[in-house]
Amino acid sequence: MAEPEKQGQLAVLKDAFALTKKNKPLSLVWCALAFIIVIIGGYLLGKSLHHPVYFGILGIPVGILVAFFLFTRFANSAAFASIENQLGAGASVLMSIRKGFTTTPAVSVSRTQDMVHRTVGRAGIILIGEGGAGVRALLIDERRKMERFIPGIAITEIIVGDHSGQVSLRKLQKAVKKLPKKLSKGQLREVRTRLKGVGGLNMPIPKGPMPKGVRLPKR
DSSP states (O other): OOHHHHHHHHHHHHHHHHHHHHHOHHHHHHHHHHHHHHHHHHHHHHHHTTOHHHHHHHHHHHHHHHHHHHHHHHHHHHHHHHHTTSTTHHHHHHHTOOSSOEEEEEEEEOTTOOEEEEEEETTEEEEEEESSTTHHHHHHHHHHHHHHHSTTOOEEEEEBSSSTTOBOGGGHHHHHHTSOOOSOHHHHHHHHHHHTTOOOOOOOOOOOOGGGGOOOOOO
16 A cells, blocks of 8 residues: 555656756756765775775765755755746645645735735634735735634734745745644634635646655655
């Protein structure tokens, strides 16, 4: 039964490699260089301790771990670079959170393509705005709507951007996950049930930064 999971991990690695090669090709060279440096360093350390073969062999798995760590950092950066400034990029990032949060993209959209996404988790209802100056009005309207529909539930507003008081796309996941928990599991289930019929718009969402979930295949 473990085979489908392993295939999923390989598919993620393949996508991450293709994305990194396209957006940051030199990063793969740095990963290979790091692997070689670790092996050489292990051999030289072993030679000074009169065990060059042992430390040289030990350097191989260590080198793989170091190269893989660098690769995930580069792949994550490449993934964000591929969706930045795209319509719905914030929703893509939010929907890549695999546990504890449910995101409905584009619950409100203006003519100028400002939009609000809704995420539900133990922190309550989180409204995330993307766009220009008009997104603040959209957030206010959506907050009022939620307060009428589910009164008494904590509502947090976040605007995606690089200006003061905003949260950058790269820090959005972290900001959402750090919000204090205000709902019990039972309350969360009730909120999700009540919001189930209140969807968003059917719009294309750019593929999110999946390298966050990359893991080494389990042995």
